[in-house]
Amino acid sequence: xxxxxxxxxxxxxxxxxxxxxxxxxxxxxxxxxxxxxxxxxxxxxxxxxxxxxxxxxxxxxxxxxxxxxxxxxxxxxxxxxxxxxxxxxxxxxxxxxxxxxxxxxxxxxxxxxxxxxxxxxxxxxxxxxx
Numbered sequence: 001x002x003x004x005x006x007x008x009x010x011x012x013x014x015x016x017x018x019x020x021x022x023x024x025x026x027x028x029x030x031x032x033x034x035x036x037x038x039x040x041x042x043x044x045x046x047x048x049x050x051x052x053x054x055x056x057x058x059x060x061x062x063x064x065x066x067x068x069x070x071x072x073x074x075x076x077x078x079x080x081x082x083x084x085x086x087x088x089x090x091x092x093x094x095x096x097x098x099x100x101x102x103x104x105x106x107x108x109x110x111x112x113x114x115x116x117x118x119x120x121x122x123x124x125x126x127x128x129x130x
Contacts (some may be wrong), residue, residue, distance in 0.1 A: 015056040020088050028099035031092065032067060039064035063089045066113055067096075072107040076113045086114050 019038060024033055042057050042064075044050075062079045065088070069076050081089070093110050096102040 011030075015053045016059055016085055016111055019056075019060050020085075023092055028095045028101055032071075032101055035067050035094055037062050039068075059085050063092075066110065067102070069113075070102050070109050073103075073105070075109055081114060089114065 012113055032130055059081050074083055
């Protein structure tokens with residue numbers, strides 16, 4: 001999808017920004033196949049040491065795993081991701097639910113997976129500012 005592989009050279013692109021832009025541009029019925037393709041590309045890049053933005057890769061792969069789990073009815077362990085990325089994933093998940101690509105229960109699973117860690121992180125940041 002995004003073609004991160006580059007023969008082992010280091011990457012100088014913002015992976016999340018590229019990923020989110022592509023996902024926003026495609027219709028809801030194309031998101032799940034695009035996310036699966038992205039998961040395979042990133043896994044291959046990691047296996048061949050082609051990806052350097054590990055935090056962004058972790059974020060994207062967490063969302064890929066969430067989509068797969070939501071389709072299967074599985075609940076994942078809570079995961080901490082940056083707030084802006086979590087917000088994008090929430091909008092995308094809501095698009096998928098509205099289009100009937102994910103079950104309605106995916107909203108609760110999303111909150112269980114991504115919201116508690118985000119809230120904890122925000123609370124810690126707030127507390128640290130005092």
